[in-house]
Amino acid sequence: MPSFRLLHKRLIGFLLLIALPSLVLAQCPSPRQLRDTLQQIVGRPYPQQVSELRQWSIRWIRCGYPKDSNYVDGTLQLGLVYLNLGTYPEAIRLSEEVVALYGRPNSQLRRSDLAKAYYRQAVALHYLEDDQAMELLRKAIRVADTTAEGKVWSSNAHLYLVYNYFAKGDYQKALLHATRGETLAREVSDTISISKILQQKAQVLSEQERFGEAQVALEDAIGILKSNPVHQRSVASQYRLLGDVYKNLGKTDEAVQCLNTAFRIAQRQKYKPADFATSLGYLHYELGNYPQAIRYYRIALELDQSPYSKSLIFDNLGAVYWKLNQFRRALSFYQLSIAELVTDFEPTTLGQLPPSKHIRLITQKLYLLATIQDKADTWLDYARRAPDSPSRNVRLRNALRTYALADSMIDYMRYEHEGEGSKLFWRQQTHGLYERAIEACYLANDPERAFHFLEKSKAVLLADKLNELGANRQLSEADTRQQRALRDSVSGLHYQLDETPVGDKNYLALRSRLEKTEDEFDVFRRKLEKTNPAYYRYKYDSHIPSLTETRKRLFSSKAGQGPASTLVSYFMGDSAVYAFVLTLHQARLVKLAITPAQYQAGAGELLALSANGPYLNAHYSRYRALAYLLYRQLWKPLAITTARVMVVPDGIFLPLEALLTTPGPDDFLLRRHAISYSYSARLMQPSTEQPGAFPGSGFVGFAPEFFNRPKLPSLQGSSEALASISQSFWFGKELVNHEATKANFLQYAPTARVIQLYTHADADSTDLTEPRIYFHDTALNLSELNQVDRFQAQLLVLSACRTGVGANQRGEGIFSLARSFAALGVPSTITTLWTVENQPTYTLTRLFYTHLNEGLPKDIALQHAKLDWLREGGAAHTLPSQWAGMILVGEVEALHDGRWFWIGGTILFLALLLGGTFWWYRKRVSRFNVPVPAATHL
Numbered sequence: 001m002p003s004f005r006l007l008h009k010r011l012i013g014f015l016l017l018i019a020l021p022s023l024v025l026a027q028c029p030s031p032r033q034l035r036d037t038l039q040q041i042v043g044r045p046y047p048q049q050v051s052e053l054r055q056w057s058i059r060w061i062r063c064g065y066p067k068d069s070n071y072v073d074g075t076l077q078l079g080l081v082y083l084n085l086g087t088y089p090e091a092i093r094l095s096e097e098v099v100a101l102y103g104r105p106n107s108q109l110r111r112s113d114l115a116k117a118y119y120r121q122a123v124a125l126h127y128l129e130d131d132q133a134m135e136l137l138r139k140a141i142r143v144a145d146t147t148a149e150g151k152v153w154s155s156n157a158h159l160y161l162v163y164n165y166f167a168k169g170d171y172q173k174a175l176l177h178a179t180r181g182e183t184l185a186r187e188v189s190d191t192i193s194i195s196k197i198l199q200q201k202a203q204v205l206s207e208q209e210r211f212g213e214a215q216v217a218l219e220d221a222i223g224i225l226k227s228n229p230v231h232q233r234s235v236a237s238q239y240r241l242l243g244d245v246y247k248n249l250g251k252t253d254e255a256v257q258c259l260n261t262a263f264r265i266a267q268r269q270k271y272k273p274a275d276f277a278t279s280l281g282y283l284h285y286e287l288g289n290y291p292q293a294i295r296y297y298r299i300a301l302e303l304d305q306s307p308y309s310k311s312l313i314f315d316n317l318g319a320v321y322w323k324l325n326q327f328r329r330a331l332s333f334y335q336l337s338i339a340e341l342v343t344d345f346e347p348t349t350l351g352q353l354p355p356s357k358h359i360r361l362i363t364q365k366l367y368l369l370a371t372i373q374d375k376a377d378t379w380l381d382y383a384r385r386a387p388d389s390p391s392r393n394v395r396l397r398n399a400l401r402t403y404a405l406a407d408s409m410i411d412y413m414r415y416e417h418e419g420e421g422s423k424l425f426w427r428q429q430t431h432g433l434y435e436r437a438i439e440a441c442y443l444a445n446d447p448e449r450a451f452h453f454l455e456k457s458k459a460v461l462l463a464d465k466l467n468e469l470g471a472n473r474q475l476s477e478a479d480t481r482q483q484r485a486l487r488d489s490v491s492g493l494h495y496q497l498d499e500t501p502v503g504d505k506n507y508l509a510l511r512s513r514l515e516k517t518e519d520e521f522d523v524f525r526r527k528l529e530k531t532n533p534a535y536y537r538y539k540y541d542s543h544i545p546s547l548t549e550t551r552k553r554l555f556s557s558k559a560g561q562g563p564a565s566t567l568v569s570y571f572m573g574d575s576a577v578y579a580f581v582l583t584l585h586q587a588r589l590v591k592l593a594i595t596p597a598q599y600q601a602g603a604g605e606l607l608a609l610s611a612n613g614p615y616l617n618a619h620y621s622r623y624r625a626l627a628y629l630l631y632r633q634l635w636k637p638l639a640i641t642t643a644r645v646m647v648v649p650d651g652i653f654l655p656l657e658a659l660l661t662t663p664g665p666d667d668f669l670l671r672r673h674a675i676s677y678s679y680s681a682r683l684m685q686p687s688t689e690q691p692g693a694f695p696g697s698g699f700v701g702f703a704p705e706f707f708n709r710p711k712l713p714s715l716q717g718s719s720e721a722l723a724s725i726s727q728s729f730w731f732g733k734e735l736v737n738h739e740a741t742k743a744n745f746l747q748y749a750p751t752a753r754v755i756q757l758y759t760h761a762d763a764d765s766t767d768l769t770e771p772r773i774y775f776h777d778t779a780l781n782l783s784e785l786n787q788v789d790r791f792q793a794q795l796l797v798l799s800a801c802r803t804g805v806g807a808n809q810r811g812e813g814i815f816s817l818a819r820s821f822a823a824l825g826v827p828s829t830i831t832t833l834w835t836v837e838n839q840p841t842y843t844l845t846r847l848f849y850t851h852l853n854e855g856l857p858k859d860i861a862l863q864h865a866k867l868d869w870l871r872e873g874g875a876a877h878t879l880p881s882q883w884a885g886m887i888l889v890g891e892v893e894a895l896h897d898g899r900w901f902w903i904g905g906t907i908l909f910l911a912l913l914l915g916g917t918f919w920w921y922r923k924r925v926s927r928f929n930v931p932v933p934a935a936t937h938l
Contacts, residue, residue, distance in 0.1 A: 041077075042077055050085075057071070072110070095118070112153065119136075119157050122136035141515075155184035158184065159177075159196055174204045195224040198224075202214040202221065202238075202242075206244065211245050211249050215245050218245060221234075222235060222239065236271060236276065237262070239258045243259035259279055260280070273303050274301070274313075275300070278309070278313055285323075294317065315367075317333045319374055321333065322381065331350040335347040335350065338354060338371055353372075372402060372406045375402050380396070380436055407453070410430050434571075435457075435571070435573035438571055439573075441453065442589050454571055455681055486524055490518055493514040545681075551582070554646070564643055566582070567583075567681060568646070568648070570647070571650050572596050572599065572650040573596060574596065579634070579637075603654045606627060607652065607834070609622070610884055611881065612881065617876075620879075624665060631659040643673060643674060644859060645676075648679070653889075655885065655887060657670035699753065700732075703736045703740055704776035705718050706737060718838070718842070725756060728853045741777045752792070753792070756797045759774055759799075796826045798830060799832070831886075831887060832885050844886055857893060862887075
C-alpha cells in the first residue's frame, strides 16, 4: 500500500490540476478590457505596436477566449502594421489566418471582416503578385456586397482596382470601378475614400483627354480634404494633378499656381517633394522654358533616388535636350532612364536596347514605353538633321530598332487590357508612333519593316478576335460551355443595363451583377491561359508575316489572287499619307503628294456626292473633277499594271473603282481593275478549305419583304430576287416574309456556306445607336452576334443599306456591321457604303451570283456584274450612286462548289450500302449451306 505521504502529494496535485485554469482565468482581463487595450495600442507608433499586438494575441489565446471578431480585429491590425512597415509576407500570412477562420460556420465572426481580410491581403500582395492581388480585391467586393457593414471595404477595393487598371492603361475598366467605388463611399459617407476615388477618376479622365470632367472631379476632391490636416499629402497630389489639367485646358496661370501650391505642401509634409518638382519641371518644359525645366528636374534628382522617380526625371531631361537639338546628350539620359527600370540593363553605347523578354516583367510599362518612344523619336530627328551624313543610315537603323521595341511593348500592354474601350484608346494613342516608324522606313528605304509597321497599325483588335476564335477550338467541351454561358450572361446584362434608366431602382443591382459576372469571366479566361498552352498560343499570336510569306500566301498559283495581282496598303498619318505597293516581284513605299486633311476633305465629298443620286446627277461635273483629282493623287503615282488589286484602306472606305482615269464621263477605274478591300493584309488569308469540301448546310437567304415596324418601308421584289439566286445552289433555303425572323437567322446562318440578306439595317455606328439588322419580327442587335461562336460561311452578301459604314476608330478602321461578321470568321462580305435603290441592288446581286457560279473569283465576279450593269443600262446606270456602293471586303477566292461533296458523298454511301448488302447476303447464304459431317462407325 502507498504511504500516507504519497497519497497526500497526489491529492494536492489533483486539487491544483482542477484549480489551475480558474487561477489563470482569474488573472485574465475580461474580453471587454482586452478590446479597450487593443484600442490603446492602435494609436501608438508602428514599431511599438508590433510587440504589443503580438503579446495581445498571445494573451487572448491563453485566456481561452474564442477566435471571434475581437481576435480578428487584433490580427488584422497587426497585419496592417506589417503592411505599413513593408513586411508584406507577414501581412499576407495574418490575412490568410483570418480568412481560414471563415472556413467553418462561426456566428461570432462579422462577415464584413472577411472582406477586410481579403482587401488587406490584396494590398500586401499588390507589391508582390499583381494578378493574385486583383483576384483578392474582387473577392473582397463580392463578400462586402453581401453585408451593409462591408461597403467601406468594397469602396476601398474598388479604389485599388482603379489604380491597377490605370497602371495597365485599361481606362475603361478603371472608370467602371471608380464609379462603383464612389457610389459605395457616398452611401457610407466615407469622405476620405470619396476624395481619393475622385482623384484616381480624374487621373483616368485626364489620360483620356477629358479635361473638363477631370477638373470637376479634382475640385470636388480638394474641397473635401482641403481643411483636413491629416490628409494634406492627398491634397498636394490633387493640386498637382489639377495643375496638369489646367495646363491642358490652356489655363497657364492657374496651372503654375496649382503646381507651386502642391510643391509647398509636399515640402512641408516631407511627402515626395521630388515628384512635385518633376511636375513643375514638366510644366516649364511644355511652356518652352527649358532652363527652368532643367532646374526643377535637377532639384528632383537631389530629393529622390528611387528607381521610378529617377527614370521619369532622366526621361524628361532627355526630352529637354532633344528639343535643344543636343541629341547625344538626350540619348544618354534615355539610357539612364531605361537602366533604372530594367535592372540588368547596363548600356555601353547610345544605341543599345534591353531584351524584350525582360521588359515583359516590368509592372509600370507606361514609364518605360514613354522613354523608349522618346528615344526612337530622337534618333529619327537626329537622322533628319544630317541628310547627307554617312551616319544617317546608322541613326535610322537605331530609330527603327527602338520603334520595334516600343511596338513589342504595345503588344504586351494590349494583352493586359480587358475592356475594348481601353484597347481602342491605345490604338488611337499609338497611331502617331507608327507614323514616325513608317517615316523612318521611308527615309531608310526599308520596305520590309515598313510593311510590318503598316500591318501593326491596322485592325489589330479584329486580328485578336479572330485569334480568339482559333484559340476557342482548343477548348474542351466543358470549357466551351462555361465560356459560352459566361459570355451570354455578360451580353444579356449589358443589354438589360442599356435598357434601364440610371435612376431606376434596379439600375445599381444590375450594374453590380454585371461587374461580378465580368469578373468571373476574367478569372475564367486567365485560368484558360495558364492551363491550356495551345489556347494561349492562338489567342496571343501577334506574328506579322514577312513580305516573303505574304507573297507566297497571296500571289502563288494556288492563292486566290494569283501572280497578276497587287496589294496596296494606305496609311493616313497626322502629317503625311503613304501607300505601300506589293507585287510578286516588287515592294515599294510611296509618300503621296496629298495631305491627310486634303484626303479627308476630298474622300468625304466624293462619298457624299455618290450617296445621293439626284444631287450627283445635278452636280456630275463636280464629281468628274474630284474623281479625276483623287485618281491622280491616290492611284496614278502607284503605277499599278495588274488586273486585280487588293486594297487595305486607312479610315474611310472610298470606292476606288469609281475614280476616273481621264476627265471623260465614264472612264472609271473599274474598267481597268477588279478591286477588293480588306481590313489588313494578314487577314487576306485564302480559305484553307479544299475544293470539293462542304462547310455547313449550303445556301440560306432572308427576304422579309414586310416588317412589323411600320416605319420600315417594304422591300417588294426581294423574295423573287432571292428565289432566282437560290436556284443555282443545291440545298438552298429561302426564308421570306414571316419566316425571315431573327430566331431563324441565328439558327440557320451560322452553319450556312453562303448567306444572302435582303433587308433593312441601321448599320452606321457613328451615331449613338447600336448597329442592327431588321427581320420580319424584330431587330438583331450587333452585340447579339457575340453569342455565336463562329460562322462557317464562305460568303455573306449584305444587301442592306450602309452596312459598310460606321465609326472610324483611328488605328482600327471602320467599325461597321460587315466588320462584325468578319470578327465571327466570315472571310468574305459584300457590303454597301450608302443607301442603294432596290432595283439596282437586286440586279447587281443577281449578276454577281451568275458570274460567281461560273467559277470566277469573287472580285472578278463583282467587277463583271458592275460592267454588265453599265453596258445594259442607259445613262442613269452610269452614275456611281447606282453601282459603286457595293464592294467586296475580304478573301477573293472562287466559291467552292459544294455539289461535288454531295455527289461524292452519295456515291460513297451507295457503294457502302451495296457492299454491306452483298456481305449480309453471303453471310446469310452460308448459314443454310453447312456441310454434312461424314458418317462414323457406331
